C-alpha cells in the first residue's frame with residue numbers, strides 16, 4: 001500500500017495546522033474571495049458554505065486519470081458548495097444547488113477508513129477548499145486510526161498560496177484545474193477576474209511541494225502534480241496562454257497534463273451564447289497540438305469518445321454513498 005506524507009506529521013504539526021485553519025476560517029480567507037466572515041460561527045460568504053461539512057457523495061471512483069483510479073478506484077469525497085461557481089459547472093447539483101448531507105469530522109474520518117479498507121488507492125478530496133478546517137480535523141482522526149493512503153487534492157485551481165502552503169506535508173498529489181488563461185473569461189464565467197494570477201501562483205507552490213507526478217511500478221500515482229485543463233468552446237486563446245505560462249515556468253517533462261474534451265453546456269451555460277455548445281474537433285486539435293508541440297504529455301482524452309457519460313448525476317450517486325446511517 002502507498003503511504004501518504006501526512007503519516008509523518010507529529011501531533012504538534014497537526015495541532016499547528018488545525019489551529020491555523022481555524023484562525024483563517026474565523027475571518028474567512030480560505031479562498032481568494034477573502035470574504036472575512038466568521039465561518040466557524042455560521043456566517044456565510046460567497047460560497048454560502050455552512051459551519052459544518054456538507055458532502056454529496058463518497059465512493060470508489062473509477063473514472064479519474066488511470067494512475068489515480070488504479071484498479072480498485074480512488075476513494076473520492078465530493079464536497080458540496082464551491083468557491084468558484086462556474087456558470088457551466090458539470091457538477092452544478094452540488095456546487096450551485098448544494099446537494100448533500102451533513103457530516104461530522106468523526107463521520108468523515110470513518111468513511112475515509114472504509115474507503116481504505118475497501119482497497120481504494122488514495123483519498124481524493126474534490127473541491128474541499130471551503131471546508132479545509134473540518135477536513136484537516138477528519139484527516140487527523142483518521143490518521144490516528146490507521147489511515148495511510150495518499151491524499152489527492154482535487155480542486156478548481158482557485159486557491160490562495162498561503163492555504164496551499166498549509167497543506168504542505170498533508171497532500172501527496174495535487175490535481176488542480178487550470179480553467180482559464182484570460183481574466184476576461186474567468187470574470188465572465190466564474191466572477192473571478194483574479195483567477196489566472198491566483199491559479200498560476202498556486203500551481204507553482206503545488207509543484208514546489210510535490211514535484212513531478214511520480215508513478216510506482218503498479219502504475220499508481222505516489223506523489224506529484226497533475227494539471228487538468230478542460231477545453232472550453234471559443235477559448236483557444238485561453239488555452240494558448242496556459243501552455244505559454246507552463247512552458248515559461250516548467251520543464252515540460254516535469255508536468256503531467258490531463259486534457260479534457262468532455263465539456264457539455266450544462267446549467268447556466270445553456271443561456272450563455274459563447275459557451276452554449278460542445279467544443280469542435282478543430283478546437284480540440286488546436287489545443288492538443290499546442291500542448292504537444294510545447295513538449296507536454298499526460299492524459300489526453302480522445303475527442304471521438306466524448307459523450308455525456310462523463311457527467312456524474314449526483315442525485316443518483318447519493319444512493320450509493322458508503323456511509324452507513326446510524
Ligand code: SF4
Pocket residue numbers: 028029030031032033034035036037039044045046047048049083129130
Ligand atoms: S471559502 Fe467561502 S466564505 Fe471563505 S473566502 Fe472563500 S468564498 Fe468566502
